[in-house]
Amino acid sequence: MCGIIGVSNHEEAAKVAFLGLYALQHRGEEAAGIASYDGKDIHITKAVGLVADAFDERSLGALKGNVSIGHSRYSTTGSSNVKNVQPFLAMHRNKPLAVAHNGNLTNTETLYKRLEDEGAIFQTSMDSEIIVHLLARMKNGDIKDRFISVLSQLEGAFSLVLLVGDMIVGVRDPQGFRPLCLGKLGDGYILASETCALDLTKAEFVREIEAGEVVLITGNKIESFFLPEKPNRNKSFCIFENIYFARPDSNIFSDNVYQVRKRLGARLAREHPVKADFVMAIPDSGNYAALGYSQELNIPLEVAMIRNHYIGRTFIQPSQFMRDFRVRVKLNPIKTVLKDKKIIVIEDSIVRGTTSRSRVEELRKAGVKEIHMRISCPPIRFPCFYGIDFPSQSELIAANKSVKEIADFIKVDSLEYLSLEGMLSVVKASKDFCHACFSGRYPVPISTTQGKYLLETNKTTGS
Numbered sequence: 071m072c073g074i075i076g077v078s079n080h081e082e083a084a085k086v087a088f089l090g091l092y093a094l095q096h097r098g099e100e101a102a103g104i105a106s107y108d109g110k111d112i113h114i115t116k117a118v119g120l121v122a123d124a125f126d127e128r129s130l131g132a133l134k135g136n137v138s139i140g141h142s143r144y145s146t147t148g149s150s151n152v153k154n155v156q157p158f159l160a161m162h163r164n165k166p167l168a169v170a171h172n173g174n175l176t177n178t179e180t181l182y183k184r185l186e187d188e189g190a191i192f193q194t195s196m197d198s199e200i201i202v203h204l205l206a207r208m209k210n211g212d213i214k215d216r217f218i219s220v221l222s223q224l225e226g227a228f229s230l231v232l233l234v235g236d237m238i239v240g241v242r243d244p245q246g247f248r249p250l251c252l253g254k255l256g257d258g259y260i261l262a263s264e265t266c267a268l269d270l271t272k273a274e275f276v277r278e279i280e281a282g283e284v285v286l287i288t289g290n291k292i293e294s295f296f297l298p299e300k301p302n303r304n305k306s307f308c309i310f311e312n313i314y315f316a317r318p319d320s321n322i323f324s325d326n327v328y329q330v331r332k333r334l335g336a337r338l339a340r341e342h343p344v345k346a347d348f349v350m351a352i353p354d355s356g357n358y359a360a361l362g363y364s365q366e367l368n369i370p371l372e373v374a375m376i377r378n379h380y381i382g383r384t385f386i387q388p389s390q391f392m393r394d395f396r397v398r399v400k401l402n403p404i405k406t407v408l409k410d411k412k413i414i415v416i417e418d419s420i421v422r423g424t425t426s427r428s429r430v431e432e433l434r435k436a437g438v439k440e441i442h443m444r445i446s447c448p449p450i451r452f453p454c455f456y457g458i459d460f461p462s463q464s465e466l467i468a469a470n471k472s473v474k475e476i477a478d479f480i481k482v483d484s485l486e487y488l489s490l491e492g493m494l495s496v497v498k499a500s501k502d503f504c505h506a507c508f509s510g511r512y513p514v515p516i517s518t519t520q521g522k523y524l525l526e527t528n529k530t531t532g533s
């Protein structure tokens with residue numbers, strides 16, 4: 071997953087993009103980059119690491135111009151190296167052409183082969199680079215028709231912010247997998263993955279970019295049009311954004327993430343109640359569902375694990391060693407609260423099961439008597455091909471074990487998941503959501519050769 075931002079018509083466009091990326095840090099902690107354009111020169115800074123570390127006063131000061139785009143990266147296609155940091159920038163007809171992409175294309179291989187046959191030379195292993203190659207091939211003519219002809223060739227998940235000369239372009243794929251919103255800032259506009267970025271930059275929320283919409287922003291002028299709909303395709307907003315990915319203070323898919331998570335917890339309580347001394351969350355991801363669960367059953371909520379805020383999200387670091395280390399160092403249980411208690415532990419989801427297992431082990435060490443774990447979504451049994459790093463089925467614990475076997479692996483006294491119907495019942499327009507990771511019903515066809523490293527050894531990457 072990734073965070074993307076675009077700023078138009080602001081004299082400190084790059085600084086605004088920096089603040090926006092700061093707010094979007096949770097969407098990707100591997101790398102960050104900002105490109106800006108001053109009408110004459112293009113400026114770009116990219117680095118591996120957190121947003122706060124990737125830029126300093128000097129590098130931000132050098133990013134001149136009143137348009138900029140930025141990206142914070144969590145790789146879902148292509149490995150985590152400097153070459154694959156976005157925005158991806160090229161010069162075309164003396165003008166900059168840069169892309170910041172959130173999501174994964176599903177027809178990468180076909181497009182890649184076609185472009186290579188036409189003589190394209192690729193610099194990265196990111197699927198996002200394909201978009202730049204296609205844009206560079208746009209024929210002359212009406213700008214709207216040109217964008218439609220290029221973007222209609224893409225399949226899968228793509229929320230994009232592009233810098234094309236002095237124009238900023240926002241795009242959301244016709245299924246609308248990933249969020250993208252529009253804000254007004256002074257005399258210009260800002261595009262961002264989530265509304266929390268508007269809050270930090272003091273921009274005023276205008277609206278969400280709709281599924282299939284393209285907005286062209288030049289200065290303070292904005293034009294919008296839609297990509298043609300593909301037959302038999304519904305909207306497919308990613309339900310996992312609501313469960314885990316997005317920030318709770320953001321509004322996405324016409325709803326507030328915090329409220330959705332609380333409703334997931336309340337529904338979970340109705341589906342799988344249990345009597346206990348108290349409810350607690352695995353922080354921070356389980357906090358809001360735990361609140362909903364506790365309020366629904368009138369069972370007290372305790373904050374019995376303290377999070378070390380100087381450590382990032384555990385799954386972001388791709389190697390297993392780093393993940394394990396981060397899992398251990400991140401949370402610390404409070405023994406005096408936990409000793410001899412029967413507790414309900416709420417987690418937003420279980421992916422590999424390693425975090426949950428180690429948390430339970432720590433709770434046991436703290437003297438807990440009984441642990442009843444409740445999960446605010448159904449078992450994740452299928453990989454995601456649209457931008458979340460649920461890679462292969464072999465790594466997904468629920469693809470390989472029954473709920474009872476998972477409970478034994480995690481070593482809890484009981485384990486229950488929210489049902490698919492229950493999960494969908496708490497969001498508005500539930501038929502507009504993608505739930506492929508739970509149901510295996512993929513709304514956009516996927517290729518069997520797809521994968522994070524498709525464009526390495528001559529293959530693809532995403533974000």
Ligand code: AMP
Pocket residue numbers: 314355385417418419420421422423424425426427458459460
């Ligand atoms: P685990 O028990 O090891 O499966 O870790 C589960 C926690 O990691 C939950 O809070 C998940 O929501 C969170 N998580 C979110 N996305 C991912 C991911 N792509 N891979 C692994 N864990 C993730």
